[in-house]
Amino acid sequence: MTESRTGTPAGSASPAGSATRSARGPSETAVSPTAAPPPSGAAATTLGELEARAAGRRDRPRYGHDALITCDRLVRIFSTDGVEVQALQGLDLLVREGELTALVGASGSGKSTLMNILAGLDEPTAGAAEVAGFDLLAMGAKDRLRYRRDIVGFVWQQTARNLLPYLTAAQNVALPMQLRGRGARKAARAERVTGLLSLLGVADCRDRRPREMSGGQQQRTAIAVALANDPKVLLADEPTGELDSRTAEQIFAAFRTANERLGTTVVIVTHDQAVASEVRRTVAIRDGRTSTEILRRTEVDAATGQESVVAREYAMLDRAGRLQLPADHTEALGMRDRVVLELEADHIGIWPDDTAS
Numbered sequence: 001m002t003e004s005r006t007g008t009p010a011g012s013a014s015p016a017g018s019a020t021r022s023a024r025g026p027s028e029t030a031v032s033p034t035a036a037p038p039p040s041g042a043a044a045t046t047l048g049e050l051e052a053r054a055a056g057r058r059d060r061p062r063y064g065h066d067a068l069i070t071c072d073r074l075v076r077i078f079s080t081d082g083v084e085v086q087a088l089q090g091l092d093l094l095v096r097e098g099e100l101t102a103l104v105g106a107s108g109s110g111k112s113t114l115m116n117i118l119a120g121l122d123e124p125t126a127g128a129a130e131v132a133g134f135d136l137l138a139m140g141a142k143d144r145l146r147y148r149r150d151i152v153g154f155v156w157q158q159t160a161r162n163l164l165p166y167l168t169a170a171q172n173v174a175l176p177m178q179l180r181g182r183g184a185r186k187a188a189r190a191e192r193v194t195g196l197l198s199l200l201g202v203a204d205c206r207d208r209r210p211r212e213m214s215g216g217q218q219q220r221t222a223i224a225v226a227l228a229n230d231p232k233v234l235l236a237d238e239p240t241g242e243l244d245s246r247t248a249e250q251i252f253a254a255f256r257t258a259n260e261r262l263g264t265t266v267v268i269v270t271h272d273q274a275v276a277s278e279v280r281r282t283v284a285i286r287d288g289r290t291s292t293e294i295l296r297r298t299e300v301d302a303a304t305g306q307e308s309v310v311a312r313e314y315a316m317l318d319r320a321g322r323l324q325l326p327a328d329h330t331e332a333l334g335m336r337d338r339v340v341l342e343l344e345a346d347h348i349g350i351w352p353d354d355t356a357s
């Protein structure tokens with residue numbers, strides 16, 4: 001430990017803060033390019049340099065420019081009987097087109113709140129949210145309707161909520177297309193219904209009503225309904241919550257099929273660890289913010305040619321430079337309230353507050 005370390009509240013470390021004192025190493029500029037004072041004797045920053053720096057910032061691509069879903073410091077506050085609950089507390093999330101992402105998190109962490117906002121069913125209190133070019137805070141009633149009909153499809157946990165009980169599977173799938181009321185003719189619609197039901201493995205259920213189907217068949221039909229109008233994004237909130245683990249696996253396979261065969265971007269909220277570990281990207285939400293992310297990739301052993309999936313966990317650094325440290329890490333080292341940071345050439349060290357004892 002050296003004097004250059006900076007105390008920072010534990011669980012929300014701000015590396016940008018540490019760079020101001022620990023000004024050394026190649027990563028210094030990447031962390032806080034403007035914070036370090038010029039070395040003594042160095043020429044003061046010229047007006048030209050300042051202008052060039054400002055122009056560089058102007059020309060930087062905007063946050064989320066290449067993402068299909070962008071949540072930028074999203075806040076949702078619920079007020080009931082004078083009590084405020086901050087369900088989302090500045091959540092950042094980017095999802096690129098074609099991704100299949102699982103969202104996990106403890107009960108009450110804000111997952112459903114986020115899904116309802118992305119589905120266009122609820123509006124955030126502050127921040128920005130954009131999906132496929134639709135600004136979810138600014139869109140009017142007409143755009144909201146078009147957004148919910150054409151851009152997003154939704155599958156709920158409760159199988160009964162996804163399908164109309166008095167319609168057959170085929171009629172349920174045809175309904176969103178009929179409600180859209182333009183484009184495809186009747187024959188083309190019927191062909192799409194048949195195609196979706198067989199893609200999802202429930203062609204044999206086409207003339208059955210929901211009560212004549214198993215829970216798994218109902219959820220697969222629900223995915224077909226959600227895909228009827230060829231949405232860009234398919235959202236699902238605990239879609240396997242009411243199913244046994246084998247059926248849950250089949251439902252998850254159906255989401256994967258939609259993702260791989262139709263190119264639909266899929267975001268699934270799940271408690272099911274087996275489901276979460278099946279996807280390439282799992283994002284964890286904690287206290288209304290994205291906290292950690294697990295990325296999985298396939299590696300091929302150069303010697304044996306054998307393939308294996310390698311998972312790596314990342315902590316999220318938000319746009320304000322805040323880093324959420326996993327609770328098991330901070331608890332293991334007795335980190336509370338403040339930690340000590342040190343900027344090194346290729347990493348930032350974090351230590352428990354040595355004045356605490």
Ligand SMILES: Nc1ncnc2c1ncn2[C@@H]1O[C@H](COP(=O)(O)OP(=O)(O)OP(=O)(O)O)[C@@H](O)[C@H]1O
Pocket residue numbers: 078079080085086087105106107108109110111112113114
């Ligand atoms: N309509 C509402 N009115 C008041 N508070 C709400 C409302 N909806 C959600 N909340 C609160 O916001 C917080 C986040 O809730 P949310 O349902 O998003 O969590 P979750 O992560 O989906 O939980 P679970 O896994 O149990 O479904 C909770 O404290 C919840 O009580």
